[in-house]
Amino acid sequence: MYLTRLRRRTSRSQRQLAADLCALSGVQSVTRNEISRWERGERLPGVWLPFLASALKTPLADLEQAAAYARGDALAPLPGPAATLAELLPPDDPLAPLTARSGRRIGMTTVDSLAGRVHGLRLADDVLSGGDLAGPAVRELRAAVKIHRESSYDDDTGRALLVQIGELAQICGWILSDAGRHADAEHAYGIGISAARQAGDTTLVGNVAGSLAYQHANNGREREGVDLARAALEEAGPDAPPKTRALFLDRVAWTLTKVDEAQPAMRALEEAHAALSDANDRAAPTWSYWVSREELEIMDARVFTELKRPLRAVPLLTDVLGRYEATHARELALYRSWLSIAYADANEPEAAAEEARAVIELSGDLASDRTAERTRVILRRLQAYEDVPEARAVLDDHGHLLLV
Structure with a gap:
């Protein structure tokens, strides 16, 4: 989030910033926990904004604008944590094209540009957290859906655009889930599944659905997680690239672990390793770049720990x-x-x-x-x-x- 970036720029810990605010205000009432709540968007600094501006050497107007975003203020130009994804995207089917297209015609150059931003968001997620990336991720997804609805394009470009929307919705959902915005994440995953199916990309469907299964399994919907993880693996099919089959099998293993089905979970782990060892030349999609033997071993260890x-x-x-x-x-x-x-x-x-x-x-x-x-x-x-x-x-x- 914005406040987190400002604090890190000054090389302060949350505890140090709290102490500085107490010193500036003369009131010993700000704690490290309170700073953490502000940064996660659970609370707003309110009367502390002027002191934050002084401590962080940032214009007060910038902090006030950021607070307006976080409140979901109708006049704020950008969405913040208080706004849900459902409110930011069109009602009903967000991927339904407008009856009359009035926008510009686009080609593969536009899609390629979107693909670059999508992968950049994935790489950012490797080193940043959901609270830092949720706002940019939602804005990217909203903009991509708007292009799909309001532009004109040929069939090949349309399919490629849907693939990128599916990939963007998956990483957006993953980021929102990490930020604790599970309902928004589920909505994003739904958009991704719809886009991937319309594009005919069953492997991508498996990735998006498997990501949602993982969220369900970790948030009190364990049995739904098992069913969805298995459905994701089935939809991707036996011809999915080995890396992706390994990933989908790992998710099946994790969801089975969460319902304490030890032997099926262990079998799924074994199948994941076998899939990754499959020596064929089917190219894996870009979004599976992080799947490796090392990552499978980490999932093995997590399953062993849970069991x-x-x-x-x-x-x-x-x-x-x-x-x-x-x-x-x-x-x-x-x-x-x-x-x-x-x-x-x-x-x-x-x-x-x-x-x-x-x-x-x-x-x-x-x-x-x-x-x-x-x-x-x-x-x-x-x-x-x-x-x-x-x-x-x-x-x-x-x-x-x-x-x-």
Whole structure:
């Protein structure tokens, strides 16, 4: 989010900014938790805007405009967290073309430009969090849908445009889910499934539907997640590129794990590895660039952890995390959270506490609902070891995060 970027530009932590605001105002009432809520869009700074402007050396007018976006102010030119995706896109079927097209005619140059922006958004998601990217992602999706509805184009261009809208809707949904905006994410995924089906791209349908299945499985709709993950794999079909089949099978494994179906989940993991080893020359789509043996091993370890098999999870996670890209802070925090749980399950509370501290340090400045929830998960797990000094110290220092 905007406030997060301003704070990072001044090299301050959330705790340091809170202390500066207290000093500037003379009132000791701003905490690191309050800064975190402002950055996630859960609250607005209100009377603190002038002090923020001073502390961050930013024009007050810019902060006031950002606050207007976040309120969903009707006069604000750009949408913010208070606006839902459903409100920003046309009603009914957003991909239905207008009866009379009055816009300009477009060709593949326009589609290629959109494809570049879509992939740029994917790469940004590797190093930024949902709260930072939700606004730009929604604006891109809204603009792409507008082009589809209001422009004219030949059949080939129209299909290519639908493919890019499908890909954009998938990464937009993923970003919104990371920002904790699950209803908006589901709406975006619905647009993506519709676009991919209209384009006849069954592999893309599988990716979008599988992403929604993953969200369902992690947010109390586990059985729906299983059904949708299986449907995504089936729709993609046996001829989907090996990388994508591996990804879809991994999602099936995860959703089965969430309903405690251990043996089917383990079989799906084995099939995912077999798919990735399939030595054929079918080109994988650009959006699957991140699928690798390393990522499959991380999913293996996550499944082992959820199934209470720490002796299998710990070596895998330790090995993979030792080679993982340091700039991917959110993923490092997420994966180390599973390592912390695995250590706790292995009755190694000191190691679990050490990993918990690393997770909290990595995720402290991330505007990610996923890392915030995983932090709460590991803190709750450490409560079983309150009599261990290392675990007690983590709970004393960070137990307040359970209330956020």
